Amino acid sequence: MEPSASVTSKALGILAAFTAQQPQLTLSEIGRRAGLPLTTTHRLVGELTEWGALERDEAGRYRIGLRLWEVASLAPRGLGLRERALPFLEDLYEVTHENVQLAVRDGYEAVYVERITGRHAVSILSRVGGRLPLHATGVGQVLLAYAPAEFQDEVLALPLQSFTKYTVTDPKRLRSVLAEVRKTGIAVCDRLVDPDSLSVAAPIFAADGASEVVAALSVVVRSEGADRLGLAPAVRAAARGISRTR
Amino acid sequence: MEPSASVTSKALGILAAFTAQQPQLTLSEIGRRAGLPLTTTHRLVGELTEWGALERDEAGRYRIGLRLWEVASLAPRGLGLRERALPFLEDLYEVTHENVQLAVRDGYEAVYVERITGRHAVSILSRVGGRLPLHATGVGQVLLAYAPAEFQDEVLALPLQSFTKYTVTDPKRLRSVLAEVRKTGIAVCDRLVDPDSLSVAAPIFAADGASEVVAALSVVVRSEGADRLGLAPAVRAAARGISRTR
Numbered sequence: 001m002e003p004s005a006s007v008t009s010k011a012l013g014i015l016a017a018f019t020a021q022q023p024q025l026t027l028s029e030i031g032r033r034a035g036l037p038l039t040t041t042h043r044l045v046g047e048l049t050e051w052g053a054l055e056r057d058e059a060g061r062y063r064i065g066l067r068l069w070e071v072a073s074l075a076p077r078g079l080g081l082r083e084r085a086l087p088f089l090e091d092l093y094e095v096t097h098e099n100v101q102l103a104v105r106d107g108y109e110a111v112y113v114e115r116i117t118g119r120h121a122v123s124i125l126s127r128v129g130g131r132l133p134l135h136a137t138g139v140g141q142v143l144l145a146y147a148p149a150e151f152q153d154e155v156l157a158l159p160l161q162s163f164t165k166y167t168v169t170d171p172k173r174l175r176s177v178l179a180e181v182r183k184t185g186i187a188v189c190d191r192l193v194d195p196d197s198l199s200v201a202a203p204i205f206a207a208d209g210a211s212e213v214v215a216a217l218s219v220v221v222r223s224e225g226a227d228r229l230g231l232a233p234a235v236r237a238a239a240r241g242i243s244r245t246r
Numbered sequence: 247m248e249p250s251a252s253v254t255s256k257a258l259g260i261l262a263a264f265t266a267q268q269p270q271l272t273l274s275e276i277g278r279r280a281g282l283p284l285t286t287t288h289r290l291v292g293e294l295t296e297w298g299a300l301e302r303d304e305a306g307r308y309r310i311g312l313r314l315w316e317v318a319s320l321a322p323r324g325l326g327l328r329e330r331a332l333p334f335l336e337d338l339y340e341v342t343h344e345n346v347q348l349a350v351r352d353g354y355e356a357v358y359v360e361r362i363t364g365r366h367a368v369s370i371l372s373r374v375g376g377r378l379p380l381h382a383t384g385v386g387q388v389l390l391a392y393a394p395a396e397f398q399d400e401v402l403a404l405p406l407q408s409f410t411k412y413t414v415t416d417p418k419r420l421r422s423v424l425a426e427v428r429k430t431g432i433a434v435c436d437r438l439v440d441p442d443s444l445s446v447a448a449p450i451f452a453a454d455g456a457s458e459v460v461a462a463l464s465v466v467v468r469s470e471g472a473d474r475l476g477l478a479p480a481v482r483a484a485a486r487g488i489s490r491t492r
Binding site: 006007008009016018023024044048053055063067068069070071074076077078082083086090093094104111116117 | 252253254255257258261262264265266269270290293294297299301303309310311312313314315316317318319320321322323324326328329332333336339340350352357359362363374375377
């Protein structure tokens, strides 16, 4: 971080030092990750802890605090959307007993804002608060298919990561996949990101009845023996139900 | 806010200006609520927005941003706990089709970190990211019953809010209620906070097998005709399942 960085950006850099892989950090780990001298780190971490943005555990390491989580739960694209969608996600979960997911687009990625899962569901890569690229997942393909054309062009011009031998990374082929998603209103992604899982996804439209897609939902099941045709109507019905709800 | 407040506390004050009642605010509303001059508000809101802690909507108002929500989702007492508990909460929801809740203690209040609810469940006061006092709810009474004795004394010395004619606000009576909760491992709260609802709650212990209670879960049903005895074993079993899971 450049020395002229503002105090606010330093404090935010401290928050960003925490990751899903390393949710608990010592003071010196925080300083190293945020690129800050130890004295600055010490002072800012103290202020963040006092407010409740960070908490200290028994071992003296720091973690993201409950108060920050409370404030952040007000993000309309996080919990707000989730509250609106939850009863429909529950219905879908009861029908399938598999992974039911809700995601929004942020930059070139899908951010998972909800996941309901059973103890016997197929295990998958995504987690709540996590991200995956748009081209390789059901929710991602839906979000990309309904995004503005210029945005699609940008994404198709990127180097697209291959996760399995089925991942579509060729821009031309991906373009025709997206056209199919728009035509059918459903994305079916078979083993594009996980070697074992199949995802069926549908768009959620803005509550004001506009044509803007604000989120996507999916059911992720084991690829082997998956009932693709049977899942699509349930996924579509749930997505429509959420789109109609304010 | 006093003029000598640090930049970090000013930035955090801006985040705290957002509430469940007012999740979207104009620049001048933010400044007023945070007690900051408009120029300072303008600069700090700009930095927070650039990082993604705030987002601007179409109408130009600000709201909590998705990036802050992502970082905050790493809070071990927020989503971390939730992930561990979710499959058991799902089971409980399927058995009851009512409100299933997960809460932790913070200060003198219970903070709700999860709620699963159906479209036909009785409507209740709590929301995810919301708080209620400890003495008046099922999860609150459990968290209080298993808290250190000195902490209980502190809470019992507070003026306790009455929500309905059934709310227990007398310290002596509340003490015997808490003793009963510890004895049975279950709190049953009938219309203590909502005039229509009954809550059955149980403690969740630390994953390391220690006696520390880290959270509480509850099922909230319509008070009239509620099957208290039938709910308790299911709630207890779910709480034990979570306590055993790492």
